Amino acid sequence: MKYENVDIFTFNSKKPKKEPAPVNSGTEENAGSKEIPAELRKESLAESRKESLAEPRKESLAEPRKESLAEPRKESPDEINPENKNMSKTADSVEDVPDLVTSHQATSILTPDTEEILQASSSDNLCKDCRNDLSDHILKTESKIESDVPSSPAKSIFKSSSLPKTTPVSKPVSKNDSISISDLSLESEVLGSSGKEDFPFEGFAGCDDNVLKASPVSEAFGIVTTGIEPLELTPSGAVITGYITSARRDEIRLGTYVVVPYENGEKLFARVGKLQYRQEFVVDDATEIHSRRMLSARGNPVNEDDYKFLACLDPLCILYRKAEGKLTRRMADRIPHPNTPILPVTDRLEVQTGLNIPENGIFLGHLSVGGELLKTNSEPETVAYYLRNDYSMGDPLIFRHMLICGSTGTGKTFLSKNILRQFMNENNRYRLRGSPSKARKNPCLVIMDPQDEYSQFFEDNENLTEDDKFRFESENVTYGRVLSTKAFVAKVDGQRYPGDKSRAEQIEFTIPFSLVEHNSWLIAAAGMSELQYIGLEVLLGDFFKSSVPHTYQNFINHIENEGTRSYYVDSGKLHESSYDGIVRRVRSHFFSKVFDRDATSITDLVDKIFKPGQISVFPTEYISAPRIRDLIVLTIMSLIVDNKLSTTGKEAIKETPIILALDEAHRYLSNANGEHSRLIISRFADAARQGRKEGLGLFLITQDPQDIDDTVFKQINTKLILNLNNDAAITSLKVPKEYERRIPYLKKGQMIIHSPDNSDIVEIIGLSNCVVRHR
Ligand SMILES: Nc1ncnc2c1ncn2[C@@H]1O[C@H](COP(=O)(O)OP(=O)(O)OP(=O)(O)O)[C@@H](O)[C@H]1O
Ligand SMILES: [Mg+2]
Structure with missing residues (x-):
């Protein structure tokens, strides 16, 4: 038939x-x-x-x-x-x-x-x-x-x-x-x-x-x-x-x-x-x-x-070979002939070139489509997705900042560990544009750790098999513990850091009140009015001019003093109600538990914290009061930002490439909390803007990207989007509609990468193992 x-x-x-x-x-x-x-x-x-x-x-x-x-x-x-x-x-x-x-x-x-x-x-x-x-x-x-x-x-x-x-x-x-x-x-x-x-x-x-x-x-x-x-x-x-x-x-x-x-x-x-x-x-x-x-x-x-x-x-592009034989892409300017075959992409280089993915850099995951790994005929058959990490096309992209967002439990920390570990490769060095020595240095990774998970960088993941390691090596994935991981623990009255998650060295520190001199917002509580905030600045300015030791307790004693009050109120420098309002807000038993405790001042530890090649973790989980946690995080943030931005900043900070990982970033970078937040944010945005020049890379982690202030958000070049089911969060990311629709369906480990200066927008799957311990 x-x-x-x-x-x-x-x-x-x-x-x-x-x-x-x-x-x-x-x-x-x-x-x-x-x-x-x-x-x-x-x-x-x-x-x-x-x-x-x-x-x-x-x-x-x-x-x-x-x-x-x-x-x-x-x-x-x-x-x-x-x-x-x-x-x-x-x-x-x-x-x-x-x-x-x-x-x-x-x-x-x-x-x-x-x-x-x-x-x-x-x-x-x-x-x-x-x-x-x-x-x-x-x-x-x-x-x-x-x-x-x-x-x-x-x-x-x-x-x-x-x-x-x-x-x-x-x-x-x-x-x-x-x-x-x-x-x-x-x-x-x-x-x-x-x-x-x-x-x-x-x-x-x-x-x-x-x-x-x-x-x-x-x-x-x-x-x-x-x-x-x-x-x-x-x-x-x-x-x-x-x-x-x-x-x-x-x-x-x-x-x-x-x-x-x-x-x-x-x-x-x-x-x-x-x-x-x-x-x-x-x-x-x-x-x-x-x-x-x-x-x-x-x-x-x-x-x-x-x-x-x-x-x-x-059409995404046309792939062609340059005279020297290098596979290159250009805009899709040719129409295909009718009846020509439509072929699967079987060559890894074709995919990487077609999607403009760098051939090497910081490993983020493997390219996938609809949750399934893209396989090619190359060896290994998966297509690794790298983030540009060299100076061939401007600065390494980490200095143009990164955001990891996903609902709770979607694997943000797991993924962050896998990515951050890549930056800590011995051979990964950055140069600082402003640096007189021009030497290349390993970055220092500073992590704000609200759930006490990152000190585990000090520990290997004992579940990794030889096969896993072989695969990692074949794709230039860095794995294994970082011995220079240190936990910097703020001394807080009545709170103890258990430190049982890893064997990393623990170093205690305290925050000296003197830091507040140039960072008044550290003690400005949410809800302080603009007038009160101005008043606080006046009070602090005068206090730091006085010869008494500049401690929190002395400041409180000073402003509670009836003589001081009448000095300001009677002279008309401050309105009575403003003055009382400031005192009420600044006098907090939380602050007295943190400032000037019996430990090394953080300002004296700068050389120990900001060291090339080191991971400095700041755990805050053991502190029950959110206000104290915020104070610690904001202190470290301002320490870095101030020194990076100031021409006379401390050398350890100024001369070290720093990657600042901020978990629950929306807590610190949302402008919903009034005047003082706006100040922090504008300062932080400045730092972000100068990040490339100063060697400061922000690695923000959040489940509420919509709460991050716009000025900071605009500075973020690379967004890794895990599963999100909140419409406001999804819309805030401003990814093309066809990708937006997929976000609520992303499985664990699956993500969308929006990094216009690195590649076309693509979907990838992160490693299914953590390269260091994650429990
Ligand atoms: N790609 C993955 N493959 C396998 N397991 C994963 C993957 N990502 C995360 N997990 C597992 O999922 C759980 C939650 O991951 P993780 O702690 O990273 O989530 P999270 O988003 O940081 O959560 P939270 O909002 O509580 O901080 C962990 O047990 C982790 O081991
Ligand atoms: Mg987490």
């Missing part, structure tokens, strides 16, 4: 050579017209139009297909042999026969009479009797496919992708079956073997020579088509529709990366931006009878041959 079909096809395909008849008959079927010599095309068009008039398309498409609404498979013989229409009606009436719908079963289910007729119509006689009719029908309806045949890539696609899928020989000839892919493959084989010169069509320039050799067409997902929508490329967008062969449909996802080769070795690199099923034949499947049949059908009621599966490609 198959061979019969092949004959029919071959016969028809060759027919135009002698009499250029119906090659491209319908308006939709012009996919291959490019390959037909102009003269021939004109003729064949004219001819086919004539034909379509004489024997309207309606008959070949609409009518039989209307039938197929009830009988999607069985009606085909009618189509071929219209006399048989009655029979399909007979079958139609057998409503409760469930299996009518599947073509393979159709013959066996039909009444013996039907079967006989069907078989008769589908048997060899059919070919003899209806050869011409059939060829006309088929050519009209399927000339697109037929015209594809001469084009080599298409030919090969059909050949390769359809080989495993053989149609049973005894199958009745239906419209669908007669053009089944396997038949086409055979047909194309026959055509192929008949020699090129037998063809009335021109070869597809370039494809035969270059593309097929260069690309494994057997892997093609399908071909670029023009039958559905015209191929279009404009400065603002593109319409590139691909037909996906039935064998590969399961593999295509929204976001799948593909390449489409050009004749000169260039490739269009694209992403699947839309998927669509279309009926191959006009069938009303929104009917009771159809749905019942489908529902009662055993197994999978979908026959892929009944549908076109279309993938719209969003």
Whole structure:
């Protein structure tokens, strides 16, 4: 049977050579017209139009297909042999026969009479009797496919992708079956073997020579088509529709990366931006009878041959080789040729170049699509995603700041540890632009740790297997403990740091009140009015001019003194109510527990804290009062910011590249808390702006990105977005809509990276192991 079909096809395909008849008959079927010599095309068009008039398309498409609404498979013989229409009606009436719908079963289910007729119509006689009719029908309806045949890539696609899928020989000839892919493959084989010169069509320039050799067409997902929508490329967008062969449909996802080769070795690199099923034949499947049949059908009621599966490609760039052979990308400025194969990306370098991902740098994860790792033919087969960490295109991107956001429990800390560890590689050194020595230094990682998790940088993850380590090494992933991890513990009355999470050295410190001299906001409570804040500055200014030791207690004693009060109030320097308000807010038993305790002042520890190559962790979990925690974090933040920004800042801070990791960043960088917050934030934003020059990288971690002040947020170049389910949070990230929609569905470890100066926006999956201990 198959061979019969092949004959029919071959016969028809060759027919135009002698009499250029119906090659491209319908308006939709012009996919291959490019390959037909102009003269021939004109003729064949004219001819086919004539034909379509004489024997309207309606008959070949609409009518039989209307039938197929009830009988999607069985009606085909009618189509071929219209006399048989009655029979399909007979079958139609057998409503409760469930299996009518599947073509393979159709013959066996039909009444013996039907079967006989069907078989008769589908048997060899059919070919003899209806050869011409059939060829006309088929050519009209399927000339697109037929015209594809001469084009080599298409030919090969059909050949390769359809080989495993053989149609049973005894199958009745239906419209669908007669053009089944396997038949086409055979047909194309026959055509192929008949020699090129037998063809009335021109070869597809370039494809035969270059593309097929260069690309494994057997892997093609399908071909670029023009039958559905015209191929279009404009400065603002593109319409590139691909037909996906039935064998590969399961593999295509929204976001799948593909390449489409050009004749000169260039490739269009694209992403699947839309998927669509279309009926191959006009069938009303929104009917009771159809749905019942489908529902009662055993197994999978979908026959892929009944549908076109279309993938719209969003072009990302053109991949080409420079004269020196380096793979490079440029804007998608070429339109792919119709009928060229759509290939999966199998080369790691192609993906990295196509998405503009650096080939090395700080390892963040592996490229993925819809939660599945992207695999290539390279070794290792996954595609690592790196963050630019050299000076080839400006400064390393960490100095343009990073944000990790995700709802609680989505793996922010796990991911942060894996990323931060990469910066602590012995060979990772940065230069400071302002530094007189110009020497490159390892960064110092300073971590504000609200849940006592980061001192575990001092410990190995004992669950790592040799395999894991081998994989890490093959992709330049740094792993293992950092021996220079130290925990800096603020001494707070009545609170003790358990320090049982790791064996890292613990160093106690206290915050001297003298720091408040230039950072009045450290003791300005939330809700302080602007007048009160100005008043506080006046009081502090005068206090620090006095000769008494500059301790918190002395300050409180000073402002509580009746003489001081009347000095300010009576002289009109401060309003009475402002003065009392300030005293009330500043006099807090929390502060007395923190300032000037019996430990080394943090200002004396600067050289110990800010050391190249060291991880300095500031745990705050053991402190029960949030106000004290905030005070500690804000102190460290201001210590870094002040010294980095000031020209006379302490050398240890000024001359060390610092990565400041701030967990729960929204607590410190939200301007919702009044005047004093605004000051902190503007200072912090200044520091962020100067980060590149001063060697200060911010690594912010939060579950509420929407609460981070805009001035700081604007400075963040790299955003790693884990699962978020809060609409306000998602919107605040300002990622393209198609990515925004995915955020609530991201699985643990899966994230979207928005880092415009590093790569296109992509989805990646972080490591499934932590490179250091995480418990
Ligand atoms: N990629 C991953 N693969 C496997 N397990 C993971 C992954 N990411 C996180 N986990 C596990 O999920 C749990 C929560 O992770 P983690 O503590 O990092 O979440 P979090 O977002 O920091 O939570 P919180 O909001 O409480 O700070 C941990 O037990 C961690 O081991
Ligand atoms: Mg956490």
